[in-house]
Amino acid sequence: MSETPAQNRDTGADSTDWPLWEVFVRSRRGLSHTHAGSLHAPDAELALRNARDVYTRRGEGVSLWVVPSAAITASSPDEKDPFFEPAADKPYRHPTFYEIPEGVKHL
Amino acid sequence: MTQTDRQTQTTAAALALGDDALVLSHRLGEWIGHAPVLEEEVALANIALDLLGQARVLLSLVGDEDELAYLREERSFRNLHLVEQPNGDFAHTIARQLCFSAYQHLLYERLAHADTVFTPLATKAVKEIAYHLDHARQWTLRLGDGTDESHTRMQNAVDALWRFTGEMFQPLPGLTIDWQDLRDSWTKTVTGVLGEATLTVPTGPQTGAWSAGAGRQGLHTEPFGRMLAEMQHLHRSHPGASW
Numbered sequence: 001m002s003e004t005p006a007q008n009r010d011t012g013a014d015s016t017d018w019p020l021w022e023v024f025v026r027s028r029r030g031l032s033h034t035h036a037g038s039l040h041a042p043d044a045e046l047a048l049r050n051a052r053d054v055y056t057r058r059g060e061g062v063s064l065w066v067v068p069s070a071a072i073t074a075s076s077p078d079e080k081d082p083f084f085e086p087a088a089d090k091p092y093r094h095p096t097f098y099e100i101p102e103g104v105k106h107l
Numbered sequence: 108m109t110q111t112d113r114q115t116q117t118t119a120a121a122l123a124l125g126d127d128a129l130v131l132s133h134r135l136g137e138w139i140g141h142a143p144v145l146e147e148e149v150a151l152a153n154i155a156l157d158l159l160g161q162a163r164v165l166l167s168l169v170g171d172e173d174e175l176a177y178l179r180e181e182r183s184f185r186n187l188h189l190v191e192q193p194n195g196d197f198a199h200t201i202a203r204q205l206c207f208s209a210y211q212h213l214l215y216e217r218l219a220h221a222d223t224v225f226t227p228l229a230t231k232a233v234k235e236i237a238y239h240l241d242h243a244r245q246w247t248l249r250l251g252d253g254t255d256e257s258h259t260r261m262q263n264a265v266d267a268l269w270r271f272t273g274e275m276f277q278p279l280p281g282l283t284i285d286w287q288d289l290r291d292s293w294t295k296t297v298t299g300v301l302g303e304a305t306l307t308v309p310t311g312p313q314t315g316a317w318s319a320g321a322g323r324q325g326l327h328t329e330p331f332g333r334m335l336a337e338m339q340h341l342h343r344s345h346p347g348a349s350w
Contacts, residue, residue, distance in 0.1 A: 018144070039146050046245060050146040053153050 019068055021047040023055055026063035031106075033065050041066075113281075117224055118169050119185070120281030123323055124225075125165030126186035129176055130331075131207060132158035133338050137194055147197075150242060154204070157235040164228045177342035181332050182325040188315075189271040191322070191331040195264065198250055198257070202264035205243035209296045210275045212236045213289050214282075221283060244300050251304025258305065265301065266309050272297075273313030277323055 018040040024033035036055045041047035047066040056064065075083055087093065135155035142148030166172040189207055194200045215236055218229035250261040276290040298308045321327070341348070 040144060041146060042249065046249075049242060049245065050150065053150045054146060057153065 018042050019070065021051070021066045022069050022072060023047075023051040024065040024067070025051075025055055025061040027061055029062060033063065036060075038069060044068075116281035118281070120279045121165045121168040121225070122175075123185040123279055125162050125169065125175075126184050127190050127207070127211070128158040128165060129162035130184070130186040130334070131190040131203075132156070132162060133334065134190065134192075134194055134203075135200070138200065143197060151200070154239050154242065157232075157239065161228065161232050161235075168224065173342070177339045181327055181335055184322075184327065184331070184335070185325060186322050186327075187271070187274050188322040188328050189268065189275065191327060191334060192268060192271060193330045193334075195267075196260055197246075198260040198264040199267065201243055201246045201250065202261065202268050204239060205247050205300060206268060206272050206275075206297060208236055208240040208243050209293055209300075210289075212240050213292050213296070214284065217284050217289070218282070223283075225282075247300050247306070248304045251301070251306040261304065262306050265306060266311070269309035269311055269313060270315050271313075274322060279323070 019042075020038055021041055021044075022038050023036045025036040026033045036051075039047065039050050039054055041050045044066060048064055051064050051066055055061070132155045135151050135158070138151045139148060142151055162176075163172050166175045169175060187207075189203060192199070192203055212233065215229040215233045218225045219233050247261065250257040252258070253261075275293070276286050278284070278286045301308050315321075
């Protein structure tokens with residue numbers, strides 16, 4: 001690699017300069033986009049291309065979304081109990097009182 | 108022309124195209140561990156692997172792919188000067204890719220529509236190359252129309268590599284292609300991207316003083332010998348090694 005001037009690595013942009021993007025992959029038509037991971041990219045167009053290279057190289061997808069990580073509002077782990085526990089003792093919210101008809105998939 | 112002559116020409120064309128793909132693949136592979144960011148490293152490695160796949164098919168039309176890649180001397184390689192140029196900075200790598208992918212895309216599109224021994228490969232490869240070209244275009248736009256520093260570097264890269272672009276349009280006898288039409292389309296594509304990227308299309312010559320089809324005749328630029336030494340070293344030190 002003696003031909004690559006050392007300056008490349010010194011002046012190359014650090015990936016921490018680039019915003020983080022969350023990647024969602026739709027594995028086939030009819031299914032929803034699923035979170036696959038995250039990556040750095042300077043803008044949305046390149047984020048899409050990076051996502052193509054990082055997350056769909058083995059034919060995993062037919063469609064990609066990228067979303068700026070900063071645009072996601074997430075629930076806080078500290079609020080886990082008030083957020084989620086009240087749902088635990090309300091079995092009538094679960095559709096467990098029905099027989100699932102034969103032949104219905106993806107339910 | 109006899110059947111044998113035609114066969115010889117086809118083999119020579121396969122060797123030239125195969126060497127282009129092999130040598131550029133190796134150059135791009137040199138970025139692994141050195142690319143500015145991980146995501147870009149993956150992108151360059153992906154392109155390198157696509158090219159390596161093309162090289163394997165093409166060299167297999169000529170003979171044993173490993174022997175051809177690892178045991179030939181510099182003078183037996185038929186690749187373009189453009190693809191053997193060192194990576195330089197990232198802008199040089201992108202400029203080289205833009206020039207080559209634009210050429211390869213146009214050429215393979217034509218080969219995909221002709222009925223030759225190259226048709227199956229070209230049909231598959233043209234989709235890969237469309238992505239390589241898009242990748243190079245996206246980066247050319249961002250570097251050219253970016254900061255003063257990136258603009259200067261991108262312009263320097265295009266200027267430095269321009270004199271290697273004329274060789275691409277030297278007709279390869281085994282291929283029935285309208286080379287002038289290919290050249291016109293290439294110029295339109297590349298000058299279009301450079302203009303959009305606010306870069307100046309170089310006015311200098313597209314061939315060096317002594318380089319009339321030089322790479323295609325086995326005469327290479329000085330950095331190629333060193334690249335070859337690195338590429339062939341392992342195979343030559345441990346013949347027949349496998350893992």
